[in-house]
Amino acid sequence: MPFKLFTNKDSNSEQQIINRIHEGDEQVLEVLYKQCFPMISKMITHNNGTLEDAMDIAQDAVVIFWQKAISGTLVMSSKITTYIYGIGQNLWLKELERKRKFQFQKKDRHEYIDTETKERDKIIIECIDSLDKSCRDVLIHYYYDEMSMAQIAERMGLKNTDSVKTKKYKCKQKLEELVKSRYSESDFLD
Amino acid sequence: MEKFELIDDYVTNKLEKSELESFEKAILSDKELKAEVDFQKSLIEGIKQYRNFELKAKLKNVKVSTSIWAPRPLIFGGLSLVATLLIIYFFASKPPTPTATLTEQKLDSTAIVQKNETPTKKLDSESHTVKKVVENQKISIAKEKAKVGIINLQAQKPTLKLADPLSDTTQVVEPKIEEPVTVNKFENTIKPKTEVIVDNSQKKYNFHYQSKNGKISLFGPFDKNLYELLEIYGIDKTLFLYFKDKFYLLDMNQSEITKLVPIKDESLLKKLQGYREK
Numbered sequence: 001m002p003f004k005l006f007t008n009k010d011s012n013s014e015q016q017i018i019n020r021i022h023e024g025d026e027q028v029l030e031v032l033y034k035q036c037f038p039m040i041s042k043m044i045t046h047n048n049g050t051l052e053d054a055m056d057i058a059q060d061a062v063v064i065f066w067q068k069a070i071s072g073t074l075v076m077s078s079k080i081t082t083y084i085y086g087i088g089q090n091l092w093l094k095e096l097e098r099k100r101k102f103q104f105q106k107k108d109r110h111e112y113i114d115t116e117t118k119e120r121d122k123i124i125i126e127c128i129d130s131l132d133k134s135c136r137d138v139l140i141h142y143y144y145d146e147m148s149m150a151q152i153a154e155r156m157g158l159k160n161t162d163s164v165k166t167k168k169y170k171c172k173q174k175l176e177e178l179v180k181s182r183y184s185e186s187d188f189l190d
Numbered sequence: 191m192e193k194f195e196l197i198d199d200y201v202t203n204k205l206e207k208s209e210l211e212s213f214e215k216a217i218l219s220d221k222e223l224k225a226e227v228d229f230q231k232s233l234i235e236g237i238k239q240y241r242n243f244e245l246k247a248k249l250k251n252v253k254v255s256t257s258i259w260a261p262r263p264l265i266f267g268g269l270s271l272v273a274t275l276l277i278i279y280f281f282a283s284k285p286p287t288p289t290a291t292l293t294e295q296k297l298d299s300t301a302i303v304q305k306n307e308t309p310t311k312k313l314d315s316e317s318h319t320v321k322k323v324v325e326n327q328k329i330s331i332a333k334e335k336a337k338v339g340i341i342n343l344q345a346q347k348p349t350l351k352l353a354d355p356l357s358d359t360t361q362v363v364e365p366k367i368e369e370p371v372t373v374n375k376f377e378n379t380i381k382p383k384t385e386v387i388v389d390n391s392q393k394k395y396n397f398h399y400q401s402k403n404g405k406i407s408l409f410g411p412f413d414k415n416l417y418e419l420l421e422i423y424g425i426d427k428t429l430f431l432y433f434k435d436k437f438y439l440l441d442m443n444q445s446e447i448t449k450l451v452p453i454k455d456e457s458l459l460k461k462l463q464g465y466r467e468k
Contacts, residue, residue, distance in 0.1 A: 029245060030252050037254045059249040063242050124236030125243065136240075143202065143234050144241040169194065175233060 021069040040088040061088035127178035135171035388412045
């Protein structure tokens with residue numbers, strides 16, 4: 001069933017969106033992005049940003065909203081689009097601040113640490129990417145989507161919760177090995 | 191597996207309060223455990239980042255009409271700004287009218303000619319300005335509209351800034367022209383505006399006028415046809431009414447309701463006609 005554009009005034013539609021996010025319906029992501037892009041774009045292009053900046057920030061804002069909705073940490077006091085616009089505003093303010101600091105400050109230790117952390121994160125992400133899809137899925141469903149073992153079993157067509165538990169354990173172990181082989185343990189454990 | 195689960199439950203906030211307290215104590219005393227916990231946190235953070243990148247990558251493939259959305263507010267904003275400025279400019283150049291409401295169509299029906307930039311003519315001795323005010327007051331709308339209710343409209347033209355060649359309010363003198371000067375409508379400080387009230391409800395006064403508190407009341411069928419007021423500035427302001435091809439003097443000191451009498455002085459009529467045509 002195609003997902004129709006919703007009207008924000010309809011609170012049922014708002015709840016429907018949250019429900020669909022919980023179901024993992026990624027079409028909602030697209031709809032939200034298309035709805036929020038014009039206003040985020042306007043805000044950014046009027047504040048020293050380009051359209052590319054606007055797309056980047058709008059995408060991040062929608063993804064952050066998605067993550068919050070998934071994790072149940074979402075406290076809604078406004079319409080979804082307004083909420084996402086607010087996230088976009090904060091992200092752009094941070095970006096402007098980062099650019100300002102980058103312009104006026106020399107590289108210092110903090111930046112060195114940031115670079116090191118980024119490098120570590122990059123290795124982990126590359127290792128996750130090298131896992132097979134079922135491993136990635138089970139880890140994402142468990143750690144990102146915060147699904148229960150039963151939900152994962154149903155979603156992935158596994159026999160039971162024990163199967164999920166075992167698969168998750170093995171996949172996590174595999175990931176650890178990959179990461180540790182790419183990066184000396186001392187870098188993580190010091 | 192047990193240790194793995196314990197660490198996993200800790201980093202995913204699934205431990206009970208009592209378990210959490212004892213585990214946190216263990217972390218404080220066991221450096222190796224703390225390092226392992228940090229490593230697990232990094233992995234989970236990495237999984238979350240990976241998923242976010244994955245979702246963002248999906249959005250990167252979504253086409254949003256940047257060429258339409260971005261400039262649209264600029265275009266509309268620009269157009270509305272220009273429109274606003276034009277409206278402000280238009281109304282700022284008009285003397286305020288009490289109930290001026292005018293549509294473009296209705297403006298056409300008044301057959302008003304606007305002269306915003308007319309060269310002025312200067313006198314040797316004294317510069318006067320003729321303010322020609324053309325008013326259309328309470329235009330009766332088409333008959334079918336009248337069935338619903340009479341809509342009274344009052345339209346007042348922006349004043350024309352002309353040099354007044356009159357040295358006297360009652361005597362018209364041919365101006366001596368030095369050189370044409372372009373009028374700046376905002377420079378002129380004389381505000382020609384005499385409020386006119388049309389009253390056609392009194393049978394007794396069917397073609398009369400009255401001056402009261404600086405306002406002119408016209409009694410008669412002035413709402414049926416176009417009339418014009420000519421304000422001529424000399425020592426004092428003198429008002430002339432132009433209605434159905436005739437001129438009438440409106441004495442500003444006439445507080446009694448007085449019958450309108452057409453001016454018959456040929457030379458005065460010629461001058462008034464001349465100013466009117468300007």
